[in-house]
Amino acid sequence: MIADFVITDSYYLVLAALMFTIGAVGLLVRRNVLIMFMCVELMLNAANLTFVTFARRLNDIGGQVIVFFTLVVAAAEVAIGLAIIVAIFRRRRGATADDVDLLKG
Amino acid sequence: MREVLFFLFGGGALAGSIGVVLGRNPVHCALFLAQTLVCVAVLFLLEDAELVAAVQVIVYASAVVVLFLFVIMLLGVDREEAVTEPIKYQRPAAIAIGALVIAEILYLTGHQWATGASSVHGTIHVKGQDNVERVARVLFTDFLWPFEITAALLVIAVVGSIVLARRSGQRAEPPLDADLLDQPESSEGASVYSSPEATS
Numbered sequence: 001m002i003a004d005f006v007i008t009d010s011y012y013l014v015l016a017a018l019m020f021t022i023g024a025v026g027l028l029v030r031r032n033v034l035i036m037f038m039c040v041e042l043m044l045n046a047a048n049l050t051f052v053t054f055a056r057r058l059n060d061i062g063g064q065v066i067v068f069f070t071l072v073v074a075a076a077e078v079a080i081g082l083a084i085i086v087a088i089f090r091r092r093r094g095a096t097a098d099d100v101d102l103l104k105g
Numbered sequence: 106m107r108e109v110l111f112f113l114f115g116g117g118a119l120a121g122s123i124g125v126v127l128g129r130n131p132v133h134c135a136l137f138l139a140q141t142l143v144c145v146a147v148l149f150l151l152e153d154a155e156l157v158a159a160v161q162v163i164v165y166a167s168a169v170v171v172l173f174l175f176v177i178m179l180l181g182v183d184r185e186e187a188v189t190e191p192i193k194y195q196r197p198a199a200i201a202i203g204a205l206v207i208a209e210i211l212y213l214t215g216h217q218w219a220t221g222a223s224s225v226h227g228t229i230h231v232k233g234q235d236n237v238e239r240v241a242r243v244l245f246t247d248f249l250w251p252f253e254i255t256a257a258l259l260v261i262a263v264v265g266s267i268v269l270a271r272r273s274g275q276r277a278e279p280p281l282d283a284d285l286l287d288q289p290e291s292s293e294g295a296s297v298y299s300s301p302e303a304t305s
Contacts, residue, residue: 032131
């Protein structure tokens with residue numbers, strides 16, 4: 001490792017951007033609703049990483065506090081989303097997004 | 106040392122997120138998600154956010170992933186999904202949109218920089234206070250009202266998920282009209298799950 005090589009904040013931001021993009025592409029590509037949910041979690045986590053990075057960059061503890069609110073919203077979203085998936089699965093016997101197309105006309 | 110840790114766990118997080126997207130088995134996807142979340146927790150540690158890292162491991166990497174695995178096991182969808190593409194050109198379009206997003210973000214990262222007042226809610230390091238105390242002081246003073254609202258949000262979410270997932274008395278057996286509604290596509294939907302190789 002080179003001696004004067006330093007990991008700056010930009011490295012963390014680029015990593016978060018890559019994670020966010022992978023999550024977004026996965027959300028568009030996958031058909032299984034559960035895996036689409038996991039991709040949403042990936043995107044939320046990338047946003048958390050950005051918050052923490054900017055908290056260090058601007059030397060502001062508020063960035064770390066915001067992460068807790070993101071966590072709470074993510075937990076509530078997972079609880080509600082999985083309950084909806086369970087309810088859909090009871091009726092339709094399938095957990096792919098294409099199964100829920102009664103309103104397609 | 107920090108550089109080695111960053112590349113090790115940053116690479117682990119990226120590999121895990123790619124595994125979530127590409128994994129064929131939902132159980133594998135959930136485990137890849139756990140790997141990503143733990144790696145991101147280590148990155149939080151590297152950025153002096155110890156409390157956030159601990160909460161990440163406790164809430165995300167254990168509770169949320171266990172909830173995912175529980176639902177996967179409960180529903181029995183731990184089978185491979187069909188690789189058919191219902192909407193034409195959906196995957197190339199999705200990858201093109203992803204490339205556009207990443208190009209845009211990288212351009213902004215390289216050419217712009219966020220400005221703003223620093224230390225609005227207090228600095229990260231204060232002599233004599235550890236990270237937990239710093240976060241707690243801001244959370245229970247400046248962010249007290251949002252904190253109370255999250256309590257209400259969690260109660261609503263818990264009640265809502267119980268109501269949604271509850272098996273009500275008359276649904277113990279599938280009603281007749283539901284069978285009729287399922288009829289035109291039940292055979293197709295069932296074949297996707299029972300034998301993915303038959304449709305592909």
